[in-house]
Amino acid sequence: MTEIAVSLTDVPETMLWTLHNRASEAARPDGVIRDETALRIYRSLSYDFVRSFGPADPSHGVRSAVFDSELRPFLAAHPDGVIVNLGEGLETQRFRVDNDRALWISVDVPDAIAIRERFMAPDERHQHIAVSALDRVWFDAIPSDRAIYITAQGLLMYFDEADVAALLRDMASRFPGAWFAFDHIPRWFSKKTLRGFKKTPHYCAPRMPWGINIDEIEPTLRAWVPDLAEYRRLPFFWPRGFRKWLYGTWTVAPVMWRHAPGIARIRFGQRHA
Numbered sequence: 001m002t003e004i005a006v007s008l009t010d011v012p013e014t015m016l017w018t019l020h021n022r023a024s025e026a027a028r029p030d031g032v033i034r035d036e037t038a039l040r041i042y043r044s045l046s047y048d049f050v051r052s053f054g055p056a057d058p059s060h061g062v063r064s065a066v067f068d069s070e071l072r073p074f075l076a077a078h079p080d081g082v083i084v085n086l087g088e089g090l091e092t093q094r095f096r097v098d099n100d101r102a103l104w105i106s107v108d109v110p111d112a113i114a115i116r117e118r119f120m121a122p123d124e125r126h127q128h129i130a131v132s133a134l135d136r137v138w139f140d141a142i143p144s145d146r147a148i149y150i151t152a153q154g155l156l157m158y159f160d161e162a163d164v165a166a167l168l169r170d171m172a173s174r175f176p177g178a179w180f181a182f183d184h185i186p187r188w189f190s191k192k193t194l195r196g197f198k199k200t201p202h203y204c205a206p207r208m209p210w211g212i213n214i215d216e217i218e219p220t221l222r223a224w225v226p227d228l229a230e231y232r233r234l235p236f237f238w239p240r241g242f243r244k245w246l247y248g249t250w251t252v253a254p255v256m257w258r259h260a261p262g263i264a265r266i267r268f269g270q271r272h273a
Helices: 010-027 037-042 049-053 059-077 095-096 108-117 136-141 159-172 187-195 214-226 242-250
Strands: 080-084 103-110 125-130 149-150 179-184 196-199 230-234 264-268
Touching: 010 037, 010 049, 010 108, 010 125, 049 196, 059 080, 059 095, 059 149, 059 179, 059 264, 095 136, 103 108, 108 125, 136 159, 159 242, 196 230, 214 230, 214 264
Parallel strands: 080 103, 080 149, 103 125, 149 179
Antiparallel strands: 179 264, 230 264
């Protein structure tokens, strides 16, 4: 098999970090996801994943499983719904949960879309838009007469807080009643990346300006979007080993729980006449 060379930097390179963890989790007999497409892509790329990112861990596989568990009931209730994945990179979710009727729209910067299309060609039901999620031009591609679920895995932390707030307000105005799920990092980790977080001696993670603690997320979102219809904290877990106990303790320990990373689901309020 001919390997495909990739050359990415900064935030787009993180799509390889998440692929490393997700595909490695899918390869395990006890992995939390099954994803042959991710494995095929992973094995096709000429890139030293371990040198850059170190040994794989289950974090991004677990995150994908959480988002999958959100979209399955959405598609069951809205078979012809629209799923918009912001900053999707090489995520292969549509191969895990698609129903042959939904419209999938992947929004990412041109470098990322170019790599994605080496493996996943767009078609009538799977569309690619090569722009930043902050470029509202993607709004115009979303049908207004179908249920909408927007996701952002591993994205919003790379934006400034003011940009995140403005994006949420604009989405709430444009897509009333839509769902939006995203993950977020705590303030201490955001500060760590601003000082220069070296995942390995060969890879420094991009700056992540937007950090927020779990106890701050709901009041902050409601201040940004006053007519927010729903907020829910989605469960994140470590699937095995000592870190399963450690992470489980961290997320419930007094005071410390607020400093864990999190995943949130919100629903924008319906527009009133």
